[in-house]
Amino acid sequence: MKKAQNRRSFLALGAATAASCTKPVATSESGAHMRVYGERSPHETSARVIRELTASLGTGSSRTPLHEIYGTITPSALHYERHHSGVPAIDSATHELLLHGLVDKPIVLTMADIKRFPAFSRTYFLECGGNSVGDQQGTPMPTVQGSHGLLSCAEWTGVKLSLVLQGVGLQPEAKWMIAEGADAGRMARSVPIEKVLDDALLVYGQNGEALRPEQGYPLRLLLPGWEGNTSVKWLHRLHFAAEAAMSAKETANYTELGKDGKAQIFTFVMEARSVITRPSGGMKLPPGGGLHEITGFAWTGKGRIARVEVSTNGGATWADAEMQSPVLSLALVRFRFPWQWDGKEAVIQARCTDETGYLQPTHEELVAVRGRFSGYHYNAVRPWRVAVDGAVTVA
Amino acid sequence: MKKAQNRRSFLALGAATAASCTKPVATSESGAHMRVYGERSPHETSARVIRELTASLGTGSSRTPLHEIYGTITPSALHYERHHSGVPAIDSATHELLLHGLVDKPIVLTMADIKRFPAFSRTYFLECGGNSVGDQQGTPMPTVQGSHGLLSCAEWTGVKLSLVLQGVGLQPEAKWMIAEGADAGRMARSVPIEKVLDDALLVYGQNGEALRPEQGYPLRLLLPGWEGNTSVKWLHRLHFAAEAAMSAKETANYTELGKDGKAQIFTFVMEARSVITRPSGGMKLPPGGGLHEITGFAWTGKGRIARVEVSTNGGATWADAEMQSPVLSLALVRFRFPWQWDGKEAVIQARCTDETGYLQPTHEELVAVRGRFSGYHYNAVRPWRVAVDGAVTVA
Numbered sequence: 001m002k003k004a005q006n007r008r009s010f011l012a013l014g015a016a017t018a019a020s021c022t023k024p025v026a027t028s029e030s031g032a033h034m035r036v037y038g039e040r041s042p043h044e045t046s047a048r049v050i051r052e053l054t055a056s057l058g059t060g061s062s063r064t065p066l067h068e069i070y071g072t073i074t075p076s077a078l079h080y081e082r083h084h085s086g087v088p089a090i091d092s093a094t095h096e097l098l099l100h101g102l103v104d105k106p107i108v109l110t111m112a113d114i115k116r117f118p119a120f121s122r123t124y125f126l127e128c129g130g131n132s133v134g135d136q137q138g139t140p141m142p143t144v145q146g147s148h149g150l151l152s153c154a155e156w157t158g159v160k161l162s163l164v165l166q167g168v169g170l171q172p173e174a175k176w177m178i179a180e181g182a183d184a185g186r187m188a189r190s191v192p193i194e195k196v197l198d199d200a201l202l203v204y205g206q207n208g209e210a211l212r213p214e215q216g217y218p219l220r221l222l223l224p225g226w227e228g229n230t231s232v233k234w235l236h237r238l239h240f241a242a243e244a245a246m247s248a249k250e251t252a253n254y255t256e257l258g259k260d261g262k263a264q265i266f267t268f269v270m271e272a273r274s275v276i277t278r279p280s281g282g283m284k285l286p287p288g289g290g291l292h293e294i295t296g297f298a299w300t301g302k303g304r305i306a307r308v309e310v311s312t313n314g315g316a317t318w319a320d321a322e323m324q325s326p327v328l329s330l331a332l333v334r335f336r337f338p339w340q341w342d343g344k345e346a347v348i349q350a351r352c353t354d355e356t357g358y359l360q361p362t363h364e365e366l367v368a369v370r371g372r373f374s375g376y377h378y379n380a381v382r383p384w385r386v387a388v389d390g391a392v393t394v395a
Numbered sequence: 396m397k398k399a400q401n402r403r404s405f406l407a408l409g410a411a412t413a414a415s416c417t418k419p420v421a422t423s424e425s426g427a428h429m430r431v432y433g434e435r436s437p438h439e440t441s442a443r444v445i446r447e448l449t450a451s452l453g454t455g456s457s458r459t460p461l462h463e464i465y466g467t468i469t470p471s472a473l474h475y476e477r478h479h480s481g482v483p484a485i486d487s488a489t490h491e492l493l494l495h496g497l498v499d500k501p502i503v504l505t506m507a508d509i510k511r512f513p514a515f516s517r518t519y520f521l522e523c524g525g526n527s528v529g530d531q532q533g534t535p536m537p538t539v540q541g542s543h544g545l546l547s548c549a550e551w552t553g554v555k556l557s558l559v560l561q562g563v564g565l566q567p568e569a570k571w572m573i574a575e576g577a578d579a580g581r582m583a584r585s586v587p588i589e590k591v592l593d594d595a596l597l598v599y600g601q602n603g604e605a606l607r608p609e610q611g612y613p614l615r616l617l618l619p620g621w622e623g624n625t626s627v628k629w630l631h632r633l634h635f636a637a638e639a640a641m642s643a644k645e646t647a648n649y650t651e652l653g654k655d656g657k658a659q660i661f662t663f664v665m666e667a668r669s670v671i672t673r674p675s676g677g678m679k680l681p682p683g684g685g686l687h688e689i690t691g692f693a694w695t696g697k698g699r700i701a702r703v704e705v706s707t708n709g710g711a712t713w714a715d716a717e718m719q720s721p722v723l724s725l726a727l728v729r730f731r732f733p734w735q736w737d738g739k740e741a742v743i744q745a746r747c748t749d750e751t752g753y754l755q756p757t758h759e760e761l762v763a764v765r766g767r768f769s770g771y772h773y774n775a776v777r778p779w780r781v782a783v784d785g786a787v788t789v790a
């Protein structure tokens with residue numbers, strides 16, 4: 001009953017113009033020709049925000065405009081990126097994957113070979129381990145695209161790596177798989193063999209078509225629920241070994257420096273997290289209050305999201321948000337919550353609980369345990385302040 | 396056990412090259428810069444097949460390359476199209492929707508008004524009522540793109556029309572809604588009020604971003620499970636009336652001419668259907684037999700697909716195919732089936748059963764009931780013949 005009233009109240013906002021019953025004006029000219037491969041409207045301008053870190057071509061990040069995304073799928077053209085040596089130009093017709101090391105039968109697979117295996121499609125989120133570094137360190141970015149934009153979600157298609165390995169013959173001593181990309185820096189990560197055999201994929205499809213170049217075309221590793229860096233792009237080598245490689249990206253980066261000055265390494269899983277994407281930092285609501293839909297994403301590397309709650313009074317009270325169905329494991333979950341803003345200053349925030357019962361921590365709770373040095377795997381609640389003039393900022 | 400053996404056998408195909416343990420050759424040059432809005436690899440060439448019917452600009456169809464699609468999502472750039480007056484160029488900032496007729500309070504909504512309502516996202520298939528006209532009439536197209544390509548699937552975002560109508564006040568005499576597009580031809584369809592109030596959507600998002608121009612930018616009607624033509628694009632007017640409009644596209648077209656020479660009108664629902672997309676007409680398998688994955692789509696306008704079966708011996712016997720999870724209501728379902736081809740001529744085909752118990756008919760069964768005149772809502776089983784030389788053709 002409350003809900004129905006809320007929904008009806010939206011109408012008062014929407015129905016700004018009472019209509020005369022005249023017909024609307026529209027074009028009388030025949031429209032444009034069709035195109036074999038479409039493009040978006042020239043009136044649409046959603047864009048990734050690019051930050052190139054060094055003089056090295058293409059090294060840096062580009063962030064998904066989460067505040068402008070509809071639903072749960074990230075358009076491939078707006079999927080986040082984090083590159084360490086730019087985007088290599090690879091021809092799938094000549095690309096090869098070498099599997100070697102502690103295996104009975106080392107092999108080289110072409111893309112045609114890989115596509116002959118039974119395929120597997122599933123929707124998974126992908127999040128950079130270094131998403132929101134500034135938040136933990138006390139220098140949060142002012143927008144959700146800046147603070148959370150190294151996060152996306154796609155329907156991925158590929159082959160279960162465990163299936164490919166049946167013919168290669170893993171030796172008992174093979175405890176790690178070192179995955180290496182074909183970019184100039186040969187970006188490499190070590191993966192425990194348990195994850196490899198559990199749900200690791202060799203992925204060549206993204207949202208129905210071939211992977212985009214920025215996502216590793218023609219082949220990437222995909223490790224569901226793990227920090228994005230481990231899902232090695234432009235994958236050309238899988239080396240099975242007794243020990244981890246201790247590569248640059250698992251020692252110099254993607255480690256978590258604790259309060260005691262010691263770093264944890266191999267912290268792979270992205271824990272439960274949620275964020276309000278609308279209204280969010282940098283937006284401006286019409287002042288004076290009114291009914292607004294609060295919406296955003298929740299996700300966890302540990303399976304399913306069980307609950308999303310929203311507070312609109314600085315955390316004093318919380319109420320359940322609606323989760324858009326289907327709620328998929330290891331995928332972004334869209335939540336929605338109707339908010340009757342009274343026009344006064346307010347602090348809004350979301351928090352989620354995953355199926356293991358883990359509750360997303362506040363910033364203070366997280367920092368108390370982990371300190372402020374790291375910034376990797378930061379997953380605390382993000383409050384937004386809505387001022388009397390409607391301006392939304394980091395709270 | 397059978398399955399495991401089958402899967403292992405794929406490996407023999409895949410592992411064409413035994414590897415030396417040398418490292419693969421890759422680039423040493425820094426890669427390309429990032430882009431704010433990405434594009435696909437220049438090596439990828441999947442394309443819609445366009446058929447413009449007349450001298451009228453943009454009038455005709457473009458078909459999705461179903462044989463090249465991965466997973467269940469159709470990339471927006473490859474979504475099928477059927478236009479009757481081309482693609483109009485519309486600016487969302489000035490576009491308006493008029494709701495009038497048998498309502499208490501006629502209104503005009505801007506796109507900003509519409510986006511203020513609580514949103515709703517869901518994955519739905521869309522199929523043209525005239526998909527596969529030639530199949531019923533005895534002149535099937537040689538490829539699955541030709542015969543079934545007026546079929547796609549996307550995650551749509553918009554507003555439930557029933558919610559918008561709460562504030563407009565439908566009068567009891569309003570039994571039909573006439574939806575009109577802003578294209579030059581003012582394409583219009585009449586929709587029974589029951590469907591309007593059940594699950595009709597005003598849609599502005601497609602696969603995470605704004606609708607593409609070819610899909611009705613900035614606003615289309617979406618009627619889940621119904622023939623695509625009723626999901627009116629470039630929607631600018633909803634007229635509520637006691638009677639249907641009897642518009643050109645519901646009298647001269649999109650009607651079903653039966654054996655007795657009489658036409659059925661308002662046959663909205665797309666019934667259960669499936670098709671093998673790989674291997675399919677126009678492809679060529681390596682001769683001599685071998686293990687192949689048979690894959691394709693199943694879908695129904697009546698809810699969920701309950702079962703997909705595959706026959707590889709001309710329909711003599713059938714076996715269950717695996718359905719990719721999640722199996723969503725009113726969405727494309729991806730099925731997969733391992734096939735050990737013995738190298739002899741074979742006829743392969745899929746059939747599906749929906750949750751109502753309805754079994755997809757054979758061509759002969761369909762024609763016996765409906766005759767050969769129509770071609771609308773044709774949903775029969777599509778057999779493909781695999782010749783000894785591996786060539787795949789219509790059976």
